[in-house]
């Protein structure tokens with residue numbers, strides 16, 4: 246046993262562990278650690294920490310933004326795309342409702358506008374296709390308000406607004422404000 250311990254010490258010193266030195270997971274079963282088979286592994290540890298930090302930050306942003314922007318239902322969107330089945334039942338000819346929901350979750354105004362978000366008339370026809378029954382008209386309505394505010398703060402490129410204006414992708418509720426912002430009236 247003394248020899249084994251001495252050998253184990255030597256193994257650890259050079260960063261290598263034999264099978265018998267792997268940690269015991271269950272009686273008679275050792276847990277092989279393929280990537281952490283070095284006694285001194287600062288890089289592996291720090292990479293793990295960096296990865297965990299990145300994942301935690303992404304999760305926090307996913308929750309933080311919708312809650313602070315008063316659009317918390319968007320957190321529950323599965324991104325399953327079942328709402329695409331709305332098709333010609335959408336009076337605003339919006340084909341990618343999920344894009345609007347995800348854009349609302351992450352406050353991506355450009356993506357929202359390009360997918361016709363400002364054209365949505367909040368009729369609710371898409372709601373019955375949503376697998377989690379999200380209140381989509383409310384979500385899109387709130388995002389429209391945020392988009393217009395962002396426009397007034399000068400945070401949305403004019404080319405995106407001009408494209409939406411010229412292609413009829415803005416509904417009656419917002420058209421005057423956008424036209425004024427673009428200097429069209």
Ligand code: SF4
Nearest residue numbers: 335365366368369371
């Ligand atoms: S609520 Fe908006 S996206 Fe949904 S069907 Fe009506 S107009 Fe289209």
Ligand code: SF4
Nearest residue numbers: 322323325326328375
């Ligand atoms: S059906 Fe509902 S949950 Fe699925 S992508 Fe559309 S909005 Fe999200």
